[in-house]
Amino acid sequence: MLTVQALIGSPRVLRFKSNGWLYKFTRIRLMMSEESEKTLTMPLKRVEEGNGDSGENGHIRKKLKSDVEDTGDERKHPKRKVVLLLAYSGKGYYGMQRNAGSSQFKTIEDELVTALIKSGCIPDNHGDDMKKMSFQRCARTDKGVSAAGQVVSLKLWMIEDLMEKINSNLPTQIRVLGLKRVTGGFNSKNSCDARTYSYMLPTVAFAPKSYNTKNSTAFRLDPETLQRVNRLFASYKGTHNFHNFTSQKAARDPSARRYITEMSCSEPFVRSGTEFAEITVRGQSFMMHQIRKMIGLIIAVVKGYTGEEVLQRSWGEEKVDVPKAPGLGLVLEKVHFDRYNKRFGGDGLHECLEWTEEEQAIMAFKEAHIYPSIVETECLEDSMVNWMATLPIHDFEATATGAQVKDRGQDDDEEGNGSDSAL
Structure with missing residues (x-):
């Protein structure tokens, strides 16, 4: 039992520690006359340090950092x-x-x-x-x-x-x-300045339409055709109206205008006896199916199903039937945060969102999981060859002059910010 002398004056917290336990009580101002002052005797309940709850008789339990590990x-x-x-x-x-x-x-x-x-x-x-x-x-x-x-x-x-x-x-x-x-307000979608995709496809996609696809593994892309392919892909660079390269987008919808900074096809290489090439495209953002349609239209031109002028028409207000290449082979390669890196990357508190140290691990993962999956599935299912068989049914001439009707029930693109949702 401890005794506390109640005195008239300002409240004041008194502390007493014994054997690892903390005792806390308050010097109390009693509303009474001097004649009625007396000594109060009250029991104090010892409390364990570090517990932030209030104990009996209003005694406060102190929370200490050393006791954090005792919580969740x-x-x-x-x-x-x-x-x-x-x-x-x-x-x-x-x-x-x-x-x-x-x-x-x-x-x-x-x-x-x-x-x-x-x-x-x-x-x-x-x-x-x-x-x-x-x-x-x-x-x-x-x-x-x-x-x-x-x-x-x-x-x-x-x-x-x-x-x-x-x-x-x-x-x-x-x-x-x-x-x-990253910073507390960072948002990977909104802070992303650009996205780079690759598309791995068998080079037989660029064979003339008269080529016998039953012998697709024997096809090899010649340098002249590769040069033409890259010239056509380069025509996508800059800002164009891609309303024909997605679904349910009005021709005059401002969000259909997209900026492409790079698009090219690599030198061919052979895997599992089949020749492949890799197309790389970088842009600020892409709409649903846009990349697959961009590639599908170039394939149709190179194979001879339509002329090169279709590209200019596809960027106009007319409705153009643009074929969509298979999804197999499409890979999100990299996302870019140039503005964030410029603002926060050199402030001494945050890192640049570049992944140079991880490049070796990225390539190892692609070689172990992504490339084998694409090659094996293509060789087994012939997805590109089967898709090419549908090209003759497409009408590459303008079929309508009015703007396309947009379905209000579908998002314009990924969560409204213009990035890919279903490429």
Whole structure:
């Protein structure tokens, strides 16, 4: 039993510590006359240091940093805004974006969220509502489309061995290859200045339409045809009206104008006895199916189904029937954050969102998972050859002069910002 002398005066907190326990009480001002002052005797309940709740008789329990580890995970580890560099093979998945409440169509984000929960870097309830962790992706890749440089931003508990624990809970065809801290207001979708995609295809796609595709593995692309292909792809550079290269976009819709900075086809190479080439395209943003239609139209021109003038007509207001190349072979290679890097990359607090140190791991993943999947599937299913058989049914002449009607029920592009949703 301790005694406290109640005195008239300003309240004042008194502390007493004994044997590792903290005692706290307040010097009390009593509303009474001097004649009625007396000594009060009150029991004090000892409380364990570090507990922030109030105890009996109003005694306050003190919270100390040393006791944080006695609480839940949210107090063990700080929560920070980060970006994750993702690489994945899209085969067998219905695209990147998660469809909440639908387990029938598994996506890349389904696997990622499950791994984050199992790793202990987000609470269980964040899996049901990804907004709780401020999750955002740079681009929504379509069914079967792969990525070597997808970037997502989110808030995570910074647990030890974070990347290793996430990857241990992911299938081998999905990997986290990099992690960096970013500013609290960073949004990977809105902060992305440009996106680079590649498209790997068998070179028989550029064979004359009279070529016998039953012998497609024997075809080899000649230098003159490759030169023409690159000249045609280069015509896409600059700003054009791509309303004919997506669906449900009005010809005079300002959002149909897109800026392309690069598009070219590589030198051919042989894999599994078939000659392939890789097309690279970089732009500020792309609409649904835009890249596949850009490639499909050039293939139609090179094969002789239509003339080169179709490109100019396709950028006008007339409706032009533009064929869409198969989704197999499309890969999100890289996303670019030039403005963010210029503003924050050199401030001494944040890193540039460049992944030069991860380039070797990115290439190793592509060689192990992405390229073999594309080559094996193409050789097994002949997706390009089967698609080429549909080219004669397309009418490349203008079929209408009015603007296309836009369906209000469909987003213009990825979540309204102009990046790919289903390329």
